[in-house]
Amino acid sequence: MPLPRFMDIEYCQTDDALFPTAIAWSLADGRMKTVVIAPDESWLPDGEELPDVDLFYLEEQGVPLIELAHELHQDLPDQTVYVDGLDPDEILVDKIFDAVGMDAPFEVAPVTDLLPQLDSDDIEERRRAILFEHGLEPQLPENGVYALLMLAREAHLTDR
Template sequence: MSLPRFLDIEYCQTDDALFPVAMAWSLADGRMKTVVIAPEESWLPDDGDLGDVDLFYLREQGVPLIELARELHEDLPDETVYVDGLDPDEILVDLIFGAVRQEAPFEIAPISDLITHRDAHALEDRRRQLLFEEGLEPQLPENGVYALLLLAKEEGLLEGY
């Protein structure tokens, strides 16, 4: 039996830019992958203002988009991938796959599509509470995925794991 898949994307957003900088996703066995993303030059604003994002770090440590797309095709083919529903995840995924001229191999859905007996606000409150209880920094995508895994486990969706 495969587990529900979860994804979280950290991103840079300024007046002139919106692009992904890091991503984490869960696998069928509950393990997680995390990558820093090397940005496409066309995503960068002309004025160079990226707020507190370290462009040198992204360029040095980031995974090229073609490698990220290949890995996502291998890990999440034909899956529904659940997100917290707060971030512009669909736009960010479209940016990644658009840059390499491919279609995303998965569909994105909010966690409220998986856990339907609680409303989106209650789910978000519990997700934030789990982050706090576990001492996790909410801006790290791996922590966002971990909190969604914990939430799914609480709801009995990860039986045997």
């Protein structure tokens, strides 16, 4: 059975803005990629302070959206990519690809579709426990992907 693919997106949300700031995803062999995202100008509200977001850092260190879109096309073509279902992941993916005029090469689905034997509360409880057991910060997208990979392993969907 091929290894399921997972994704987690960190984002900024205010009354006037919602945009991705970092993204992590898993590959077929279980490795992960993670990048900071350079925001599209259209995502930024005029004159509004953004809480907990260092725009200078995102603009200087972030990957340009076109590069991110190409990498996602290369890594996740025709895949179902599972997310924790806690965030507006599908909206955030659409924002990335809309900004560069491309369609997403993958379908986003909640991890509950992959683990139908567990309800969303059980999945979230176990996901948080994995993060705590490994001393991982939940707001980092690579840690979210790691926790989802561990959930898949516990469900015997992978031996990696």
